[in-house]
Amino acid sequence: MKFRALMQDPLYMREFQAIVATLAKLAKDCVMILGSRQMHFIVNEDQSSAASPLVWASIAAEEYFPEYRMEAARPDQEYIVLGMSSANLGRAFSVLRGGGVNSCKLKLQRIQFPCISVIASVLLSSSTEAREVVHDVPVTIIPASDWSAYVVPRVPNSQLALSLPSLRLLRSLIDKLKNVSPSLEFQASFDGELNVIATSEMSTVTSRFQKLLIRNLVGSQQETSCSVDSRKASAFFGALQLPNDELTIGIDREHSIHLQIDVRQDVVLHSILPAVCM
Amino acid sequence: MKYTLEGSNARVIAKAVQSLSKVGKEMFIEIDQQSLQMRAINATQSAVGSISFKRSVFEVFDAPNSDFYCKISMKGCLAVFRNMNEVEYCELNILDNQTNLQVNLRCKLETTKEATISIIDDQNINTNINTDQMPNLIRGDHKLFTDISSNFNSSEEELTLEANSGSVVAKNYIEGARVNDKFMRTQLKLKPSEFDQYQVTKETIITFCIKEFRAFLLFAECLNASLTLEFDDAGMPFLLKIKKHAEIECLLIMSTLSPDDVSFSEDYCQRDLTVQDADVRETVSKGKNSAPGPNVTSKRKSSTSETAAVQPKRRLEDSQLETSLETPLFQFRHSEAPSVQQPRILAEVDTVVLIEDEAEQEALMLAAADAALEASMAPAPAPPNSTEVCFFNTDSSKEGRPPETSSEDDETIPQSPERPNKMRTIFSRCFQSTYVPREPSPNTQIYAPNSDTED
Amino acid sequence: MAEETQSPYGEYKFVARLDHIKTFNQAIKSICFNDYGMLQVSEDGLRITVEQGKSIQATLFMPPGAFKEFFVQDFQSFGLKMNVLSECLNLFGPADCSLRMMFRDQGDPLRITLYPYEDEDVSTECAIKTMDCEEPIDYDKNLKDTDVNVIFVKGPNLSKVFHELEKSAEEFEFVTSPDRPHFKITTVGIMQAVFSVEVAKTSPMMMMFNCKQTVVARYKSQQIRMTNKAMQSATKVAIKTNSIGLLELHLVMQGEGQEEIFVQFFIIPLLHTD
Structure with a gap:
């Protein structure tokens, strides 16, 4: 060895x-x-x-x-x-x-x-x-x-994958949203819109990211969504030390969210956030 | 008694206080004809730091008739000297029959800050270590030492230097010592050319506390000065000196870990703990474990009536309590989270508990030797019967060392034995297509635990 | 109903817009020392009041001119959770945003939408639950007497003075006086030490000094420290005390190219025990 x-x-x-x-x-x-x-x-x-x-x-x-x-x-x-x-x-x-x-x-x-x-x-x-x-x-x-x-995990299937040009706002948002609600719902639509929704007893926060690039679209569904643990999401975004700003979010309906950062062609960072029951 | 300084000098004093505050919880101040000295001793009594300011640093310097010394709480001292940017002029006064230290800071915008700190005791510490001649001396810029120190984790407790005429290697471990298999070893090899002065006549491996070292490094940085390290053999005191324009002199004396591997009996230790410098040397040369340490002698002013009146009770207790400071300065204690973590398989930790009577006897003898010295009650240091002295077996014998690690052969690692049980299959199952990796929502209550047959 | 839908604001009884949230955000943060706040809107402007016990009260006041757009129908008043409001304003961290605030009617949520400048395709809307609330205590009239000591100080300088007060103290003693020491704060309750700070009335940080009597009063250090955040973003501070030591700190914050917004603290002195 x-x-x-x-x-x-x-x-x-x-x-x-x-x-x-x-x-x-x-x-x-x-x-x-x-x-x-x-x-x-x-x-x-x-x-x-x-x-x-x-x-x-x-x-x-x-x-x-x-x-x-x-x-x-x-x-x-x-x-x-x-x-x-x-x-x-x-x-x-x-x-x-x-x-x-x-x-x-x-x-x-x-x-x-x-x-x-x-x-x-x-x-x-x-x-x-x-x-x-x-x-x-x-x-x-x-x-x-x-x-x-x-085993190195496989990238899960997703109905829809969107590419976010800038991480900055999303990163700060998710960090703050973990204090609002223990779970976050990610909703993506085929016209390139991503909504992140946090609900608590005292407030509902809906954040909208529009005009996103569609990386991958499977099937004819117009929309897909998945709720994940906000601490896990925040832990991923909070840990990032890479200079890259672009992120791909793939959503497998009520199953998981796959986050991917392409550091370069053959250097890729992935994360899977499993769905939580609502 | 009054001492005044201009703002920028006061900021240097403030930095000195900050550095000393990282050493000990109490500040000892001594004023003689020529200088003001500040000292602190760490909780395990393995390091004493002192910073001395010549009278030329001050604008007004009321030299005391006889040497003045006192002890104040570090916390209070730190609080006064915390925000110094606005300070234009600083005045120190010893007030009210020497029961209070008043610090008056004249700041910008006609703002005046004043602090009155009570003097806890008229107590002093000093050591009887000969700080003049050491066989090994290395001097370098503070940046070099900061560089070295920054390679080691802040949670690290000790630093080991392996010095010989050709190089000095800084390590967070002792070569050959068995360490925990989670412990990350770090080493840095430095060449003599990186230092301003390099004189290592006695090849040695010494281990000392890094925390106090860093505290003084911080002060050297503030002075933009170089540091001089002077040391002898393992087990002998290690000195760190900083000098600036002959006006500021710093000395940090630290005990070093004795590398000797010989199992020692308890009585040996007790004797060693209180022997004087010369005896320590002798013991070390015999290859025995030693608590390399000079003593802290506690001086109190020869009975001035005021002090006696203020603290009438103490005097009675003096002889009993004296030992608390008469026990040696330099002991190594690995009580909390040692950086070289236990368990070390080859190591045994010996805890020597001083027997009170003997320790006191020893102390009384020392006290008798210096009739002028008076003992005092020291509230902070642990009483002698609880002084733990711990030694690590460091396995310094050459034969005991594992083979050199750089050889090519060592890169080949035999396969570890297979794990008997099937384990950790949760993950693999998660990515089987039949499995929906849903988690319970973090805000829902779980009424029944998972019934996982694989566990 | 028909009348209301004709209004450009539809059913909304309160709509306000701000170009930059930074100062508003700081002001909200600086009064977040208790859970609940009371929000009141009238034609005079917006007021948010936070109280703790009966001994400290803070009020943020924004005149209509501080907003880019300000519409209110009747007098609106409701309670809300301060930390929820503050969290909502902080969602995008340090990124600059513009803001829209809307409120329909009693029992409806307060809707706040943030539009970050750095990306026009991103926005976030928070619907914050509102509740009924009591009237805040009125301390104001107590300090309208003529014998009040008044000092105007430059905010950043005073902030530094307050900030450097020893944190381990239990109480602070304030002295305001026409004679020396003109303005002095002393720590009370620290073992083995006493710290004090004194500012001469001739100090350049003093913008106005008008003390007619010597007032010595003690306050809980914890309550004085509650003003620290507000002090850090204040440009000017008015310190007022009456003869019994009721302390008012009136802070002025300057928004980005906007009109000033104000934060006012009332702090009740401790009873003299010695």
Whole structure:
């Protein structure tokens, strides 16, 4: 079992850091699935209790890593699956946030226990030599027999998917609406309108987003809606650390809402908010 | 007695108060002919910080006839010196037979702020550590140390430096020490060229508290000054010094963790806890665990009648209570959330409880040695019989270390044993097409729990 | 019925529009110290009053000129939950919005619609439940006596003075006097320390100083601190006290290119126990 990867481009390093920081805000633990050409992160894969939503990120290795080497434990296996603290991972990569990082290596190794060592080489203004900063993030290796529990989720079907050009207003709105009502109803119509409705004993708040781009339309229904837990929605929006502003919302009637951010072509962040009974 | 300063100097004093407030809950002030000193000691008595301002910092400096010292609450002190931006002139007065400290701040817009803080006690702390010669000395800009410190989590409690002539490595762990498998190790390797002065003649690994270190780093930042670290071996005191124009001098003395692995008996410890500096050195060289510490001696003014009148009861209790401050300064206590988390498999934590009688005896001997010193009642520090001294077994023996981790072989990790039970299948089921992943609404009441056969 | 539908406002008895919500939002936030507020609209303008016990009262007052559009039929008065109103005005966070407020009749909700400037395709409408309410207490007449001490102070400066008062104090003692100290606030009830702040009447922060008598009165620090948020956005503050120490703080807030809006606090002094 071997894994080694290297990043060198400052822009990509910052993007990667933003993805990890987003995961760190969402949950205590995350699962890292290393494939031969793809890297996935999943948080809150166990949906039973947490107030945060299921979120996963899929990263085409070649986008970020000029060097990427993965060897599974056995030749017939396709993955290495690791569990770790997302806070630790977030902290280990936070060094990439500031400028001056030459390169960043990721290396799976055993010290006293298995860990992913994040080795950043930081260039200093005061010196010509780079300084090495090492964080060893402890990981647990998840055996193949348990992999079935950590499958990268499939994007659910939706009757209608709309693309929101700007996240800013929606993000602030959802953060405030979680105080109004424990559940939020998302209503989308085929003419590109999205309504977010929060109802409480003292007030009803209806927010309207018009003229949205339709990404996907299945069937001939004019409208579809789904109510979700407002804390989960707010946790997703509140955690976002990415520079991207565009978001796609897919609604599967009374079933789930799928949120998707395309960081770049083959780097995508997803979340699924399951429906709640009204 | 009156001391006045111009606004910008007062702001520096305010910063000093803020830094010291991160060390201890009480502020000790000492004024002699040449300077005003402020000191604080941390709760575990493993660090003492002092910041001294020469009389040239002040416009009026009423030198006392004999050295003056007092103790005030840090909280009160912090409250006066909190908002300093508007301050143009600051006046400090020791009032009413030295029972009150009055601070008068003349601010912009003809606004005057005044605070009267009562003096809790005429008490002082000092240490008998020799702060002159240490085999190792490194000096660098505050930015460099801020950089180092920022790589470590704010919840971290200790910092370990591995210093030799070629490099210094800052770590949040001790190499070879067994740590919790959730603990993230961090290390930073620094080259001598990054420092302004680098003189490491004695290769060593030392561990000290990072909190107080950061408190003083903050002050160095405010002064835009460089920091000097001076240290000897593990178990010996660690010094942090900051100097600015010969007018401001700071000294932070911290105890360091003794890395020795030898199991020690309780009586050994008790003796070590109260030995003087030279003895500590000797003990350390013998490879025994030690509480490396000089003592805090508590001085009280030779019986001035006013004090006696104010606190007549204390005197009677002096001899009994003296020990509270006569116990050593430097002990390591890992009582709350140690950064190197338990359980460490190789480690044993030994808690040594001082037996009161012996501790007192020791203290009395020390007191006798300095007849001029008077003991006092210290309300804050824990009484000696509750002083816990904890040591970690740090497994510093070379043989005990796991193999070096950089070699290529170590990247190969054997497969973990398969988990016996089938677990965590909730998620996979969620994405079967037959399953509708609906949750109960958060505002509905659940009348019956899930009947999930998979659990 | 036929008459009413001819009006451009239809069945609505109160309709108001604001170009920018920022100042209104700040003013509402600054008086949100209790759950319920009383809203009153008349041709004079809009008033929202919040009380806690019988010892502190705050009123936000907006004259019709403070609105872009202001229509009211008869006198309207109802109660509403302040935090709901405040939450509603904050839905878009710091983004600037214009606002429309509409109210039909007793028992109907107050409808507030926000239109953020940064995206014309986005809007949000809040329907806030209204309820019956009592009349607010009238302290005003008490401070119309001629022997009242009056000080006008620049808002930002006074805000700083108030803000820096030691928070652990239980009470504050205010002194207003024609002689020194002209204006002084002292903390009461802190262990081992006393803090005070004094502003000379010649200070540039004083816009007017007219004290005829020395008034010394104590107030709950908690109640004084309730004025902090309002003070932070005030441009001018009038401090008035009568001989028994009833304190009025009259704050002026300047909207974005709009007429001034006002927040008025009345605070009852504590009885002298010593």
